[in-house]
Amino acid sequence: MIRDFPEPSSDKAEQEGPGALAPAFDANGLVTAVVTDAADGELLMVAHMNAEALALTIDTGIAHYYSRSRRKIWKKGETSGNLQTVHDIRTDCDQDAIWLKVSVAGHDATCHTGRRSCFYRIVEKQGDEGVLRIADDHRHFDPAQVYKPDGTK
Amino acid sequence: MIRDFPEPSSDKAEQEGPGALAPAFDANGLVTAVVTDAADGELLMVAHMNAEALALTIDTGIAHYYSRSRRKIWKKGETSGNLQTVHDIRTDCDQDAIWLKVSVAGHDATCHTGRRSCFYRIVEKQGDEGVLRIADDHRHFDPAQVYKPDGTK
Numbered sequence: 001m002i003r004d005f006p007e008p009s010s011d012k013a014e015q016e017g018p019g020a021l022a023p024a025f026d027a028n029g030l031v032t033a034v035v036t037d038a039a040d041g042e043l044l045m046v047a048h049m050n051a052e053a054l055a056l057t058i059d060t061g062i063a064h065y066y067s068r069s070r071r072k073i074w075k076k077g078e079t080s081g082n083l084q085t086v087h088d089i090r091t092d093c094d095q096d097a098i099w100l101k102v103s104v105a106g107h108d109a110t111c112h113t114g115r116r117s118c119f120y121r122i123v124e125k126q127g128d129e130g131v132l133r134i135a136d137d138h139r140h141f142d143p144a145q146v147y148k149p150d151g152t153k
Numbered sequence: 154m155i156r157d158f159p160e161p162s163s164d165k166a167e168q169e170g171p172g173a174l175a176p177a178f179d180a181n182g183l184v185t186a187v188v189t190d191a192a193d194g195e196l197l198m199v200a201h202m203n204a205e206a207l208a209l210t211i212d213t214g215i216a217h218y219y220s221r222s223r224r225k226i227w228k229k230g231e232t233s234g235n236l237q238t239v240h241d242i243r244t245d246c247d248q249d250a251i252w253l254k255v256s257v258a259g260h261d262a263t264c265h266t267g268r269r270s271c272f273y274r275i276v277e278k279q280g281d282e283g284v285l286r287i288a289d290d291h292r293h294f295d296p297a298q299v300y301k302p303d304g305t306k
Binding site for chain 1: 154155156158169170171172173174185187189193194195196198199207211212241242243244245246250251252264265266271272273274275276278281282283284285286287288
């Protein structure tokens with residue numbers, strides 16, 4: 001069981017090399033997590049992890065995040081059943097981002113709106129404004145049926 | 154030319170719907186940017202954008218970020234020649250993350266270490282520790298030749 005991570009190295013070459021995972025947590029103790037589908041590479045979501053969430057993810061092979069709004073560990077899919085099994089974990093050059101390749105159980109949906117991916121909208125330019133067009137409106141589940149009426153998840 | 158973005162809506166359904174792009178910038182005025190290759194979907198990098206970087210990206214079709222270390226707008230590839238042409242911009246449900254699908258000019262490398270992607274290392278568990286294994290060590294360019302000796306880029 002992973003209990004802690006070493007401090008990031010102040011030696012840039014060391015931080016960028018092989019060796020111990022030494023995540024560069026930000027001032028709030030978080031790294032960014034990017035989540036793609038292990039089967040086809042689709043970008044599903046972006047979230048955050050604290051040390052505990054990252055350790056739990058590595059230890060259990062099930063994705064855990066840190067919910068900034070609820071200020072607690074968030075085992076993704078615990079309510080909806082859409083648990084994420086982790087196939088591969090990577091980190092980037094300065095170790096402040098984590099990439100999970102996952103397969104999604106349940107409805108095969110990651111977004112709380114019921115869509116497969118949280119990135120269901122395309123940004124387009126109209127005159128001097130950015131406008132959002134919905135590119136995917138297929139709901140794999142009905143959020144009202146899956147989450148509590150108060151919107152908690 | 155985009156000069157500003159509207160405030161995010163306090164109405165969750167509105168923030169998640171079609172309509173004006175209303176990025177939910179964090180306390181530092183930033184959103185997370187996830188960058189994938191438009192051709193094969195490979196995750197290339199994770200960075201941050203302030204309002205100016207996002208507006209410049211939408212306006213010019215060339216990826217701009219905000220460098221937190223240098224505290225200024227960062228036109229990716231300006232030194233290395235590896236400019237990113239943006240094919241598609243998406244945002245997620247709460248509009249605090251941006252996804253760019255890009256094609257990379259120059260060396261077709263995104264990482265400052267010369268590799269194609271910043272995510273060149275796999276996290277593995279060894280006993281009670283996370284260990285990094287280098288999965289891609291092919292350098293598309295020599296960083297010492299491309300960047301200044303002091304490591305600025």
